[in-house]
Each structure stands twice: as structure tokens, then as C-alpha cells.
Amino acid sequence: MAEPPISRGFRGRGSGGKSTRVPPGQHLVTDFPVLSAGPTPEPDLANWRFTLEDGETPLGEWSWQQFNALSQTELTVDIHCVTTWSKLDTNWRGVSIDTLLEAVGLSEPPGPFVLLHCDGGYTTNVPAEDLLDGKAMVATQFDGEALDPEHGGPARLLVPHLYFWKSAKWVRRLQFLDSEIPGFWEENGYHIYGDPWREQRYDGD
């Protein structure tokens, strides 16, 4: 690989305190930046439903109350946004995808790919296996508080080992599929998988 050009006089913060938990090209923040493509939808808990589907076949549907009555999981994880910020030790609570599958009587995902559908029409795609074995949840709480609408409340996907756009905000429907359908950001130039450790930011990375 060719050496990158040196930016004359640039010192930056230096790699001195850089944690080994920060993937390439990322930097740490302590606040919680917001990134979305459109307006933040107003939460409407009375009409909120979460549905699980196999293709077009419904597998399960939960109201807000029913969803919160499911067994809850807590995760403390590092998150990595494609716009280059990372945040360590974020604490989330919600329902794991394993729990959702169990709740509809399945021990295996009915398809190898998943498309998540959100309020506002956003979608994102994730391989099913990336959502299993405690790796992901539908999160309803951040740091012990109800998830702020700006950050995806009432509920967002949390799949922390992928770039954070995959952790789709305002998620309402999780659809298992036989083939991969690129989601909204993935259609718009972002990587189909999005592994921060391999710096898969954009299509082709």
C-alpha cells in the first residue's frame, strides 16, 4: 500500500490515549450524536406494534405493553457510527431477538437474511445470524431511561458489532427473508454489511 501523504503540521490528539476498543478511522466521543435521514417521528405508544415476519407471513405481533412484558435483556457495549464517532460502554435494555424467536416458538431463524422496517419508511438489512445468540436486541431503554425519540425511541434495533446505522431507529417490523435486500442507507452508497473493524463504510469497502 502506498504511504499516505503527510498533512503538514497536523498533530491531532495523537494516538497516545487511543483505546484498542476504537476501530480504524474512529474517534471517541462522550456525548451521543444523532444521525438520521429525515425528521424524528413522534412516538405513539398506544398504536405502536412490533411484528415479526417470515417473508410475508406474520409470526408474531406485540403491543407496547406486551412487548415490555417479554423477558428483558441488558447489554453494555461500544457503538461505532460510520460518521467516525465511537462511544464506549453504552448501556441498553430491551428484548433480544432470541427472545422474540422463542416467543413465537422458533429455535432457528426462518430465513438467513433480515430486513428491518421502521417508522418513516427506513429499512436496513442484517444477516440473521448477526442478530442471534445475544448479539442484538430491540432496545427500549438507554442508560436506564426510556429511549429518546431522537435516538430511536420508543424502540430501535441494537446490533453493536456493526456500524450504528444498522441499529435502525424507530423499528417496527423484523422480516426474515431468503435473499438479501439492501436497506435504505445500503441503497444509498453504504456498505451492505458494515463491520467497523474492517472499516466497511461504503459500498465496495
Next chain:
Amino acid sequence: MMATDLPAAKPKLQWMTATVREVIDETPRVRSLVLDIPDWPGHKAGQHVDVRLTSDDGYQAQRSYSIASSPDAPHVMLTVERLLDGEVSSYLAGDVIAGDQFEMRGPVGGYFVWTTALGGPVFLVGGGSGVVPLMAMLRHRAAAKSNVPTTLLYSSRTAEDIIYRAELDRLSGQGDGFTLAHTLTRGQPDGWSGLKRRIDRAMLQSVGFAPELKPRIFVCGPTPLVESAARELLDLGHAAQLIKTERFGPTGR
């Protein structure tokens, strides 16, 4: 391999070396960099690039910056606001002089984009450096001699913080359907007859187009401004699908 419809792998966006041709002081805190980039593939108005700086000891830092120039322009321009203690912005909008080099990758983003083919009317809402991708759209519109009805509502702190002021004045004086509305939130010069408060619902309503006209709306700037403007636009009856947003930063201004 499963029989899937995996999209064909695209070539990786390569890091390119950008050489600064010219540095333009836009405001006391904002600078534009005009760049030479061999093999620049071209872009659409509204897209951004990732910039990567490398220090002489190999340390690197990477951030996103919108492209300020029109796709029709001969050189790519970035416009950067220097933030207090900003690792990358204080370099790009501070230390950089003509001849300096850094890496760039892009263009990126197929969503926050306007081309003349999309038509209008177009309502652009920007705060601070959030005007940058909107300026690319206005420059593209002007270069294409489009007369799509277009309005820019642009919030700055004070008159001296207005980026591209002279160029905006010139564009709005062409009589080609472009209307400019400034609002100054932290102090106005003597005799200022324009708006002087943060962007709010009444302002979006009086300056913008009626929802029935189905304007394409682009909102860009610091996150709190974008959040509140987008919410007010929804409440005014604009369809969510027509409101595109780009959030530049975590903190308020």
C-alpha cells in the same frame, strides 16, 4: 454460495490525495479550501467526502465534510468551520495553506442530493456551516440556469458569520426564482431589517412554500436545529418523505 440476490460488489472508494490550491477566508471562523484532486470522479450537489489527515508520526484522524462546489465547477471545494478544540476542523480551517495535502474519499451519499432533474419547488433550511451542501445545490442550480422556485432560509449567529454572503446576495438578485432569507440569532447590525430569532414554525411557514406545493425540503446544520426544524415542518403538514436532513454535529451552538 446461496442463491441470493446479493448486489454486485462495487469497486472500493479509494483514498485520493487532495492538494490545496487556494484557501478562502469566508468568515472569521470559516474557511473554504479549493482542491486539486487528480481523477476526481465527479459528484452530485449535496454529497460529502471523508477527509483523513495523517501526522508525521503516522497518527490519523478522519471526518466527513460536505462538498461546497457545484458538480459543474472545475475544482472541488470544501468549507470548514473551526470548532474550539476541534481536532480536524482547527487544522483544515486554521493551519492549512496552499500546497498542503490530505487524503479524501468520496463522493458519498445518494440521499441528501438535489439535481435539476428532481425539480421543485425547493426549500433549503440551513444553520451555520450547514449551508455548505445547500450552497452546492444553489451553485448547481445557477450553473444549470434552472429557474426552479427555490428558497434558502439561513440561520447565522451574527452578520459576520454568514458564509458565502456576497455570492448568495448575487444569486438572489438574478430574478430567476431564488429567494434568500437570513436570520441572525445572536446580534444584528444597525439597520438590519431581516429576521432575528432562531428558526421556528412561524418562520418556516412564512418563508417556505405551502405544503400543498409539495416542496422538496433539505435541512442541514447542527443537530438541535435540524431536529427542531424537521419537527416543525412535519407539524406544518409537509410529508416526511419530502424532508431530507443532514445533521452535522452533536452539540448546540
